[in-house]
Amino acid sequence: MTSAHMTRETHNGTTIKLHRGEQKCLVGLDLDPANATNDFVGFALEFREPGGTQWKRVGNRLRFSYDGLSEREKAMGAPSTEAPIQKFRWIHFPFAPRNGEYRYRATPMYMGHDGALRRGDAVEAAIDLSHATIGDILDIGFTRGFASSQAYADAARFPCQERILPPPASAPPADLEHDMSTCEKEYAWLGFESRATIYGLLDEAQADATVTVDAMLYELREPEIVRRLERLGPRLRAIVDNHDAHADPTSNESVASDRLRASGAAVKRGKFGRQQHNKVLVLRRNGSPYKALAGSTNFTLRGLYVQNNNTIVFTDTKVTPLLGAVFDRYFEIIDQPRAAGKFRQDPLSQVWHDCTTAGGPVLRLAISPHADPALTLDPIAQAIEQAESSVLYAVVFLNQLTGRVRETLEELVLRSTFSYGIAQRTGGLSVFKPDGSRGLVSFAYLAENAPEPFAAEWSSYAGGDSRSNVLHHKFVVTDFNTPNAKVFTGSSNMAAGGEKENGDHLILIEDGRAATSYAVEALRIFDHFHFRVAMREAETRRRVLKLAKPPIGGEHPWFREVFIPGHIKERDRLLFST
Template sequence: MLKITSNTGPFSVTAWRGDAKTLLAFDLKTPEARQRLAGFSIHVQPPVGNGYYLWNDLAFENPASHAQVPGEPPYSTANAPIHKFRWLHVPGLDHQGLNPPYGDYAYTVTPRYFSADGKMLPIVQTLAATVTVAVAPYSSGKLSLGFTRGFVQSQAFARHFGPHLPTRPQGAPLNFDTSQVAGKDSKGNDYTYAQQYDWLGYTARTRVFGILDAVVADPALSLDMFAYDLNEPDVVGRLLTLAGQGRARIILDNADLHHDRTPPAPPKSPKPEDQFETLFAAAGAAARIKRCHFGRYSHDKVFIVYRDGAPIRVLTGSTNFSVTGIYVNANHVLVIDDETVAAKYAAVFNAAWAGPASGVSFANDPLAAQPFGFGGAPDLPGMKIAFSPHQPAVAKQVLGGIVARCQQEAAAPAHDGSVFFAVMELDGGATNPVYGALTALHQNPSLFSYGISDDPSGISYYPVGSATGVLVTGKPVNTRLPPPFNQVPNIGLGHQIHHKFVVCGFDGPDPVVWCGSSNLALLGEQVNGDNLLEIHDAGIATVFVIEALALIDHFNFLDHTANGPTAKVKHVAGTPPPAAPAVKRDAAKAAGWFLGTTDAWVAKFFDPNDLHSRDRVMFA
């Protein structure tokens, strides 16, 4: 079920199911119901344990002047209702610890009101509406999704693990023991690398290791793998186990960033991928690994699972099998349990395995000549999959389909079009048709566009009274957040947004998602080994839209607080670390940031010329 709506009089709550998260959207149907609106209180009842109210980032300046729920802090939405018409809930951020249970979550949302003299009135239970949603990693039939958490630059990460990026022990082997202590949390408690990795990798990590563990446990299964970056220690460990049993073949990128043409002189270490090749060969599998880079990169990130030699399952997506790919970048994976799809990926692997170690000969293979159609049955959505590198004409045709659909959405009547996206980069719009189209979208006031990229050519956010769309950057560097927000890790020159997905027509009759490993760049489609999926399915589209919303809303704030787009200051080992993170809500109070005590915040959500209003209509 895509969404669930509950109504109480003029008030409605709509819940959209995401990947182990829930988007809640609210509406008030009459002007009278919006008068003196103080916000929304949100109570959550998880499948196990006590219920709780979600917490706001702000509180009233004088909480005692307003009705307060005993036992709840001033910043609880019971006492400080939110001033938005949608809210994303991810279990485990403020409540339930690091490993909250999956299952049915009941959300009870209550509109709150001010008295004539600006005092918030007590909760009126009869005004509340409740929706119950299954919160779990997203699966539908033969297709399952997984997402990395993508919020290493967040207060939640800093609270759990401190203001430093996930890393590995200095001098440790490639497949080091991740159960060892990695650091201390804000309360001084030890945490391990595995705990940090599990929190950051989220459902994408679950999907990756679900496949690897299943193959390791069943002697009838074997694995073929395309890898670009490869250094995640537990992935490496499982692959070495399979190597010793002759149950894995790997095509591993050997472009210069992953391969030393001349072995480095000590004390410099070989690149991780070269280290892996040595370990894989030492396990007796030298003939089962191939290094290549097509025209430029072997850029796929793919598992193909076989049972007794027959392909049965595929994992693909944007997620590299590396510490950065799973634990720092915002990424996605897809698992497709379909023999026909798996057979096509197996054919691509075998063609690359049999071909030359480099060069672009694959572009001449019939496998690269056109997208292949699959699905359409109830248990597998209709989809097309294209395998590159392509000949130039094919590359233009494949990317042209994305551009054409974006243009179709922009031309939709009655402002019904929508485009959401999260892509690693948008440089080179003049020579890359998709980048150019996405960059221009947010300038079109007739289109609802919401997008994020590491390097957009411009950063804009809709002001009050504007209907133009949103484009924000996901790569603020040297970020030191002012009160009331914590300091967060500096990602330096790496990527935070590594996704490559575009969603068109989310709430229309034919929602479509483009995703996978392709950077959606014209040159990349001609020289990289990649796969690009086009999926027509409302549920899959919804999950990707929710991912875009989470990233855009989060990084929009960081964009406004980063020290500057060219700042590159990093913490130097051996020097005192940055100041400890501030307590977010205490710092807000000290900074004088408080909730307003009028309903002035409501107007933009009902102004038809403002994107806030279109946002409310679309989701609520």
């Protein structure tokens, strides 16, 4: 079974299903129940890179035993051929991803009474993880959001650690004055696709004298981006938000705006009813929009290098002129009295704009502020209510939102639809689990309570630093693995107040490839933070985490629930492997 974003193969009772993410892959695994004997101890997972001839082994930080190992060896983990993965799905995130086809091999592993491992029947499948999402239409990108992670905790690989941000007590405009020159490796790795995309668009514009840039910016605090904008000089027009602290003359946004004006750019400040919350770039060649960037990523150090965020670059013939028209109207009214009321009366705010092109996916955009938030929130709520397979979401500040989207997301616990969710809360994250329960985890939890063999992680929240959130996505994915797949995303927080009072954009894409990209991202984030919830709930900080060996006596095997009909773990296994 194969499509552009999914491949599934079965051999002698072992199944592997690959789901294409943005330069990462969700690997769904399954085993015929007859092969799931008590001596089954997990899967070995190997991969072959594009153009490569050698199989590389996916690593596992957990082992059956740590006896005789140094602290460094414990932290490095072991290949899954020696320390099998005791899960039925795994997200492979190549450290340095390549464009092209990745081939994966999954092998069930069994343990004898003597502790020796034996291989079962392996299965292979391949999938293209190249960067572009939907050619000539749109390209989705993500930040890593891994500043608090085991990978980033490796000081030998990433010596900068907390130096990627100014000290917590620094006063504005400390971000703009921050020296980024000594941490390039960290910034490139953490910013990942979104950073490369933003830098690339600005470099492209700078290199072509016929290109101008229009920017709608909520926050402007990333020093290198500001320098790139300055180089455009009079070829830049910008709208920079000025609500609350942003309006202070010493704020990063005010200082950056002054610098841009000094370079010759045309800069306006404004906020609509509450905020100008867009994060949008529009590139025009000889006055005609030909490329545009949208999404959730603020142009800040935290937005790119700490937070989970996304960007979408549009190269189609409908979205780019639409966002160009939005900029023109915003630029006309943003600094006028009652700007929000004027835009609510504009036709640009009153409909979903159909931007579908021939041969492309269904693509619609809505621009706020609107007179009636139901225009945008009702379609999201309806998609959640009508979902039959799954709902996966990552939404910032869900507990602070009002409106139908929050209500329908919280009602998911009463339904049989499979759902995973992560939502920002003050000082922590709510993890909404498929069984209807939820856990709350502090951002700094593994900075203080990492169980062996895990290393203490750096947290931008450690030591009382709570300057901003970690999760900043705003997306909902419904039925990603069906023909009815949908993803809603953009800069909108999907709240009634914001839709009525903020300058924002909301994007609907009805396409399996795009929906799967966001679904894989949702699972990556969920697993990353769910582990921290599990550590907190089980109070395991004084224990050593180990792989489970075959049961003895009356014990159950580690995978028992995965094969219980109707169990949430069985539903998880089947959703991602069938």
